[in-house]
Amino acid sequence: MAVTNADIAAIFNKVADLLEIKGENPFKVRAYRNAARTVENIGKSLAQLVEEGYDLTKLPGVGHDISEYIKEIVTTGRLKKLEELEKEIPSHLVEMLSIEGLGPKRIKVLYENLHIESLEDLRKAAESGEIEKLPGFGPKLIEKILKGIKLAKKEGKRFKWAVAEYYANELVKYIKSIKGVINIEVAGSFRRKKETVGDLDILVTAKDWEEVSDHFIKFDGIKEVISKGPTRSTVILKSDIQVDLRSVAKESYGSALHYFTGSKAHNIAIRSIAVKKGLKINEYGVFKGAERIAGLTEEEVYKTVGLPYIEPELRENRGEIEAAYENRLPKLIRLEDIRGDLHVHTKYTDGKHTIAQMAKAAKDLGYEYIAITDHSKHLTVANGLDEKRLRVQMEEIDRLNEELDGITVLKGIEVDILEDGTLDLPDSVLKELDIVVAAVHFKFKLSSEKQTARILKAMDNPYVDIVAHPTGRLIGEREAYEVDMQKLLESAKERGCVMELNGQPERLDLNDVYSKMAKEMGVKLAITTDAHNTFSLNYMRYGINQARRGWLEAADVINTLPLKEMKKALKR
DNA sequence: GCCGTTTTCGGCCCGACTGTTTTCAGTCG
Numbered sequence: 321m322a323v324t325n326a327d328i329a330a331i332f333n334k335v336a337d338l339l340e341i342k343g344e345n346p347f348k349v350r351a352y353r354n355a356a357r358t359v360e361n362i363g364k365s366l367a368q369l370v371e372e373g374y375d376l377t378k379l380p381g382v383g384h385d386i387s388e389y390i391k392e393i394v395t396t397g398r399l400k401k402l403e404e405l406e407k408e409i410p411s412h413l414v415e416m417l418s419i420e421g422l423g424p425k426r427i428k429v430l431y432e433n434l435h436i437e438s439l440e441d442l443r444k445a446a447e448s449g450e451i452e453k454l455p456g457f458g459p460k461l462i463e464k465i466l467k468g469i470k471l472a473k474k475e476g477k478r479f480k481w482a483v484a485e486y487y488a489n490e491l492v493k494y495i496k497s498i499k500g501v502i503n504i505e506v507a508g509s510f511r512r513k514k515e516t517v518g519d520l521d522i523l524v525t526a527k528d529w530e531e532v533s534d535h536f537i538k539f540d541g542i543k544e545v546i547s548k549g550p551t552r553s554t555v556i557l558k559s560d561i562q563v564d565l566r567s568v569a570k571e572s573y574g575s576a577l578h579y580f581t582g583s584k585a586h587n588i589a590i591r592s593i594a595v596k597k598g599l600k601i602n603e604y605g606v607f608k609g610a611e612r613i614a615g616l617t618e619e620e621v622y623k624t625v626g627l628p629y630i631e632p633e634l635r636e637n638r639g640e641i642e643a644a645y646e647n648r649l650p651k652l653i654r655l656e657d658i659r660g661d662l663h664v665h666t667k668y669t670d671g672k673h674t675i676a677q678m679a680k681a682a683k684d685l686g687y688e689y690i691a692i693t694d695h696s697k698h699l700t701v702a703n704g705l706d707e708k709r710l711r712v713q714m715e716e717i718d719r720l721n722e723e724l725d726g727i728t729v730l731k732g733i734e735v736d737i738l739e740d741g742t743l744d745l746p747d748s749v750l751k752e753l754d755i756v757v758a759a760v761h762f763k764f765k766l767s768s769e770k771q772t773a774r775i776l777k778a779m780d781n782p783y784v785d786i787v788a789h790p791t792g793r794l795i796g797e798r799e800a801y802e803v804d805m806q807k808l809l810e811s812a813k814e815r816g817c818v819m820e821l822n823g824q825p826e827r828l829d830l831n832d833v834y835s836k837m838a839k840e841m842g843v844k845l846a847i848t849t850d851a852h853n854t855f856s857l858n859y860m861r862y863g864i865n866q867a868r869r870g871w872l873e874a875a876d877v878i879n880t881l882p883l884k885e886m887k888k889a890l891k892r
Numbered sequence: 893g894c895c896g897t898t899t900t901c902g903g904c905c906c907g908a909c910t911g912t913t914t915t916c917a918g919t920c921g
Contacts (some may be wrong), residue, residue, distance in 0.1 A: 347904050352893035383894050421910085423919050458912055508921090521921085549909055564921080566908090579906085584921070591905040596898090602906055 322367045322768065323394050324548070325359050331399050332356035332386075337414045338405040340424040341431075354381035357557035357585060359390075361638050362519035363837035365806055370394045379734070380637075410437040419468035421461055429454060478516035479561060480795055482825035482862060483509075488520055491539065498535050500527035503573055504605035507580035511632045513865035514797060515828045519562035521580045529567040530638055538566050548815050569856050572813025573603045574617035579603040585637035586630075591642075593625045601625075633868040638836075653847075653866050657874040659882060661736065661857060663757055663820065663848035664789060668713050669694040670702035672853035675729060676720060681854035683727040689883045691755045692717060694838045695743040698736040699761055705733070707749045714752070728883055730754040734788060741777025743784070750783040755890060757820070759788035760801070775808055779817050785890045786846050787812070789822040789829040797826065805834055812843045816892030818878055821870075823849045823863025824856075844878050844889065 335737045336352035358381045359366060366756065369376065376387035393399050404577045407842060409431075416439065430436040433454055434445050440830055446466050450647040452459065501524055505511070508521035512712050526532045533553050546554040552566045568576040572779050579602070586782050591601045600607045605615030606624045614620035619629045627644045631652055634640040643649050650846035664678055665671035671678070677690055682690035694713065714731045721729055732755035736744035743750065743758060750756050750804070758778045766774065778784055788810060791800035812819055819838055830838065838845055849856055867877065874880040878889045 345893085350904080354894080380893070385893060421919070456912065456917080460911060464911095519921090547909060554909090571906050580921090582921085584905090588905055595903095595905075596896095600906085604907095658897060791906060 321717075322365070323397055323879050325362060325366050327357040328390060328393050329356040331393055331402055332359065332389075334411070334414065335399070335402050335405060337417060338409050338411070339404075341409055341413050341417075341427050342405070343428060351381065351383075351386070354585070357637075358382060361833055362638070363805075363833045365804070366390055368806065369396045381450065381665050385706060412438045413544075415439055416442060418843060419465060420471070421464040421468060426456075429456070439469055447880070452841055477560060478484075478518045478796075479559075480825050481513060481515055481517055481865065484517035484561065485542065487489070487541070487557060487559065487563075488522075490541070491520065491563065493523060494534060494539055495522070495524065495532065498526065500531060500534050502570060505577060508578055508582060511581045512583065512635055513633050513869055515831065515866060515869075517561075519564065521564045523573075523576055523580050524565065524567050525570045525573050532567065533565065568603060570616075571612075572615045574619070575601065575605045575615035576603040578618045578621045581632050581635065583636050586640070588633035589637050589641050590622075590625060592626075593627075597625065597746045599624060631868065633865070634871065650873050652868045653864060653872050653874045653877055653880065655861055657880040658687070658847065658860055658864070658878070660687045660729075660879050660886065661849055661851065661860065662691045662732070662755060662786065662846045662879050663693050663822070664690060664851045664857070665694050665702075665734075666692055666713075668709065669704055670852060675716060675855055676701075678851070678857070679724060679727055679729050682768045683724075684709060685860075686726060689728045689730055691732040691757075693734040693755065693757045694733040696733055696735045698738065698744040704736070704744075704841070707745060710745070710749060714748065727858070732757060732860050734759055735784075736761055737778040739766075741772065741774040741780075743778060743781055747781070747783060750781075753783075754887070755785050755813060756783050757786045758784045759790045760792055764792055764798070766801070768804055771801050772804040772807055776811050779808075779811055779815055783872055784817060785892070786818045786820050786848075788820045788848075788850070789824075789827050790819055791829050791831070791834070793827070793829055793831075795828065802827075805837070807816075808841050809834075809838050809841050812838075813841055818844045818846050818890065819884065821845050821847045821863050821867055821872075821877075822861040823847060823861075825859065828832040828862060828866045830866075830870070832866055832869035835867060835872055839870065839872055839876050845872065845876055846878050848879070 332352045333356045337347045340349045358379050370391055376382050376390055389399055413431060434450055436442050436445055445688045446462050451457050451462055459785055464712050488510055492504055503525045504524050506520055506525050510517045510520055536553055541557045542555045544556045554564050556562050561605055593602045604620055605612040614624045622629050630640050630644050665679055666675050679690055681796055693701040697704040697706040715729050718727050731753045733753055734757045737758050737760050738744060792801035819830055823834055847867055849859040851857045878886050881889055
């Protein structure tokens with residue numbers, strides 16, 4: 321089994337953790353983390369790049385040493401450097417980094433003085449009072465550690481963006497009820513529309529911070545107040561989401577918003593440019609010596625470093641700064657650009673509403689068209705359609721189109737891709753449809769070679785227009801199946817197939833990295849909702865979020881086209 | 893360990909908050 325980019329990134333992150341505990345130069349540690357991030361975001365398979373003899377040092381954050389390490393991992397599946405580090409430092413120590421209040425320095429002290437190597441050792445030593453004898457470890461810290469051990473299992477929990485959105489809206493509404501609040505915005509990964517959100521960072525400017533902060537910590541959904549300071553307060557909600565509320569003066573709002581929106585990597589890159597220009601950027605503004613030269617708006621902040629405004633969704637240091645310099649930032653797609661939905665279900669299978677109801681709801685959204693794509697017969701749990709029932713549905717759609725005004729209903733199917741890559745319905749009926757969406761719904765555990773071959777074969781069928789949720793992942797529930805996305809996209813390009821960006825909040829599939837890769841390879845996408853009821857036609861906005869993170873413009877997405885042109889774009 | 897429109901050596905973003913401290917280290921984002 322080939323080494324994946326995720327494997328390589330995991331190795332570099334582990335090296336970084338161990339080096340940190342060892343007490344290595346923090347910039348060296350950062351170099352490994354940067355390399356890990358590059359590897360995760362590159363899209364293309366590093367194993368393949370190595371095979372092609374590509375010069376890896378061209379990748380950002382990858383120099384001579386790390387380039388050699390990547391080659392070593394790809395060819396041997398291991399990294400000697402990591403194995404040596406693990407001999408030196410027990411690798412279980414890394415687990416302790418997840419405990420609030422314990423960082424590399426304290427872990428090192430605990431290991432060297434008390435030989436604490438695991439969470440269990442840590443708990444025993446904390447309870448027996450041994451830790452308290454160490455300098456710098458007072459009673460409050462020990463209490464925090466004990467609490468942290470219990471929480472360690474839940475550690476790293478992230479929330480789907482749509483879930484975070486609910487709490488964000490509630491909190492903003494609650495905080496806004498204070499009259500003195502001037503500006504309020506949820507920043508952080510939420511504002512960058514990341515598919516999952518770890519915590520909510522809310523920024524406010526207000527006449528009286530004390531009043532806002534006192535009000536904030538009385539919010540009904542709060543489980544615990546972590547800290548409350550003169551500019552920042554942190555709480556944990558009952559739903560375990562951490563919320564940071566931060567206040568700045570009005571004139572610093574732009575620089576603070578930039579700072580708290582991140583990403584960290586983007587901010588570091590921007591600040592580094594500022595340093596080279598003799599400027600200092602912090603959340604209070606842009607400074608030339610002691611003089612504040614900008615900070616009211618984000619635009620101002622970017623201007624001081626010679627850049628145009630960069631949309632939050634792009635701020636991941638994945639090339640947006642270079643693109644901004646060269647004036648080739650994408651004009652990101654917006655919800656208003658969408659003219660129709662190409663993947664929805666009805667009562668015929670596992671949907672909740674009729675074709676007419678779905679069509680009306682789509683029209684109310686201002687759409688020109690909606691494609692009915694119910695499941696095919698293999699998906700028995702969803703009451704999938706056989707040819708006979710599909711033909712009944714097709715007739716109903718024909719009748720409906722005669723009655724309807726202002727919206728066109730397209731005849732379609734979400735046809736199952738069987739294990740051997742053939743389709744669940746015969747060509748004789750597929751060819752009569754306006755649109756065929758093909759999808760994998762079972763046998764997720766095939767090898768990458770088999771899964772890739774399976775989908776490639778389905779794409780060979782000339783009636784397949786769109787490959788739905790191409791990696792099959794469900795955020796937080798199911799990993800993507802193994803598949804060679806590079807090959808899928810190459811063949812989509814060759815055959816004129818469209819790839820789906822499914823807007824279901826737990827799918828968002830293709831993800832941002834693959835969406836960007838598809839765009840760069842010239843593959844068109846369809847952003848769909850996979851709606852099973854009229855309400856979830858609104859999931860389009862989640863799809864748009866992900867699309868924007870993937871640098872997509874309206875021209876990259878076929879359902880921004882008017883009906884006639886969209887149908888032409890589907891032809892292959 | 894990476895990087896270069898001042899540099900191939902000497903930098904590497906910046907501040908808030910906590911806890912344990914008499915002035916600051918560690919952690920966090």
